[in-house]
Amino acid sequence: MFLLVALFLGVYLASAVGPVKPVRDSSFVAAVYEHKVILNPEPHVPLSRRDALRHMQKNLDIYEEQAARAAREVLQRLSCMARRYNLYLVANMADLQPCPLKTDPSSSCPSDGRWQFNTNVVFSSDGLLVARYHKHNLYFEKAFDKPPQSEIITFETPFAGRFGLIICFDILFHDPTGILLEKGVRQLIYPTAWMNQLPLLDTIQFQRAFSLGANVTLLAANIRNDRLIMTGSGIHSPFSATYHHASKGDPEEGRLLVARVPVLDPRWAGQSEDAEEGGGQSERTSSVPADSGYCRRDSRVDRPPAPSVPPSNPAFTSSMMHDPFRFVLLKETEGELKVCDGTFCCHLRYRRLPRGNTKELYALGAFAGTHTVNGRYALQVCAVVRCAALESSSCGQEVEEAESKMDFLLKGTFETRYVYPSVLASGLVLEQPESVATAADGGVTMKHSNVAGGLVTACLYGRMHHLDSE
Numbered sequence: 001m002f003l004l005v006a007l008f009l010g011v012y013l014a015s016a017v018g019p020v021k022p023v024r025d026s027s028f029v030a031a032v033y034e035h036k037v038i039l040n041p042e043p044h045v046p047l048s049r050r051d052a053l054r055h056m057q058k059n060l061d062i063y064e065e066q067a068a069r070a071a072r073e074v075l076q077r078l079s080c081m082a083r084r085y086n087l088y089l090v091a092n093m094a095d096l097q098p099c100p101l102k103t104d105p106s107s108s109c110p111s112d113g114r115w116q117f118n119t120n121v122v123f124s125s126d127g128l129l130v131a132r133y134h135k136h137n138l139y140f141e142k143a144f145d146k147p148p149q150s151e152i153i154t155f156e157t158p159f160a161g162r163f164g165l166i167i168c169f170d171i172l173f174h175d176p177t178g179i180l181l182e183k184g185v186r187q188l189i190y191p192t193a194w195m196n197q198l199p200l201l202d203t204i205q206f207q208r209a210f211s212l213g214a215n216v217t218l219l220a221a222n223i224r225n226d227r228l229i230m231t232g233s234g235i236h237s238p239f240s241a242t243y244h245h246a247s248k249g250d251p252e253e254g255r256l257l258v259a260r261v262p263v264l265d266p267r268w269a270g271q272s273e274d275a276e277e278g279g280g281q282s283e284r285t286s287s288v289p290a291d292s293g294y295c296r297r298d299s300r301v302d303r304p305p306a307p308s309v310p311p312s313n314p315a316f317t318s319s320m321m322h323d324p325f326r327f328v329l330l331k332e333t334e335g336e337l338k339v340c341d342g343t344f345c346c347h348l349r350y351r352r353l354p355r356g357n358t359k360e361l362y363a364l365g366a367f368a369g370t371h372t373v374n375g376r377y378a379l380q381v382c383a384v385v386r387c388a389a390l391e392s393s394s395c396g397q398e399v400e401e402a403e404s405k406m407d408f409l410l411k412g413t414f415e416t417r418y419v420y421p422s423v424l425a426s427g428l429v430l431e432q433p434e435s436v437a438t439a440a441d442g443g444v445t446m447k448h449s450n451v452a453g454g455l456v457t458a459c460l461y462g463r464m465h466h467l468d469s470e
Helices: 049-071 079-084 168-172 174-182 203-214
Strands: 002-006 014-018 027-036 088-098 114-123 129-134 154-157 161-165 187-192 217-224 233-236 240-244 255-262 284-287 316-320 323-329 334-341 344-353 362-371 377-386 405-413 419-425 429-431 435-438 443-448 455-463
Touching (some): 027 233, 079 088, 088 187, 114 187, 129 154, 168 174, 168 187, 203 429, 240 255, 323 334, 323 377, 334 362, 344 377, 377 405, 419 443, 443 455
Parallel strands (some): 027 217, 161 187, 187 217
Antiparallel strands (some): 014 088, 027 255, 323 362, 334 344, 344 405, 405 443, 435 443
16 A cells, blocks of 8 residues: 655655555555644754754654554554555655755755655565655755755565655646656655645646646645645545545645546556546545546547637736736637637637526636746647626636536637646535546647536646757
């Protein structure tokens, strides 16, 4: 079994994989634990080693309790926990390493001669340390150093083959995430401290989008911190999702998720992409047929032609996620629309299903350019969003609830293979797209109908890794 735990500045989170079997199976049990961190009450005051260890033990006590709970379904104090409960355990923690201050003054070595890295460590079911990864893409992490070079780290398990390691902000970048995908890694471990960023990058929304767009299993364990709007963890495969996203008023406490997911390692003999679907207990789960073909380059997929319509509704610019999106409004109950940002265009065919006398404003948006706020990275994005009010200036603002359901076909032609599809419904509930297909020319089409809840966001989020340096 697999359990994921994440430790930031001396406090853990968790993910695990389990149990070890002598024969190969088509699926494995995974668990992630979203941890309510016990923080140092005075984080700017250095602790003695004794006090720091005493503080860390408080968090480890909670992890062991959760590991014991998980062990009831073949499931998790690090090496001892992994061995005791017969599981592979991944923990996120700080790693202090000496650096060549005297031998190489030109290096990025701090003045005290030590690096401190944001780190994933992996323990096997017999308690051995089998892998360690240092985070490459830091995000407002003054306590940590960036490693001198990007690390591409994987580890092998006897029950599901190969897993890759990434941390939080890494997921948006080519190094290391894109490289892992290019190497054929289909199972990723992902501890994170991600703040919910509506309408395009809510935690579970992007976790699910990444799993679908990259056609991988993602075990995502987030830190639980309501003050920083951090909540949302999940076990995502291309075929199913088991996730938890705390709502306002929910007790601020940890949450353990356990699910059975298919083995996706292509080198794992006897396995196929249409392995057994995941199950598991969760507040929210979703499943789709195993042959849905997410983002595969297959011209045979039923992909209606993009509507060749002019941008008849007047386009306007409004900020979304700090980027200047070009929008057109959905003024009718059904129709076809097009909006362009430069040469990048997004097409929408839709039928809107309002409920009662509810008045809601929706818009189709396009953005192609470099995001520069709280990080720098190049994007191409097509998105249908519910506006926060009935004024066009509110389009792109954060919204959590919606009443109007919508059947739609959304398409964009992207200059990247890294396109992540998502459908987010009212109350931060994930919807499973009916189909997503990618053509050889870079066209990505997402179709969805029979939505269960009001539409908040439908998005095709493209990452232009090759333009990040421009």
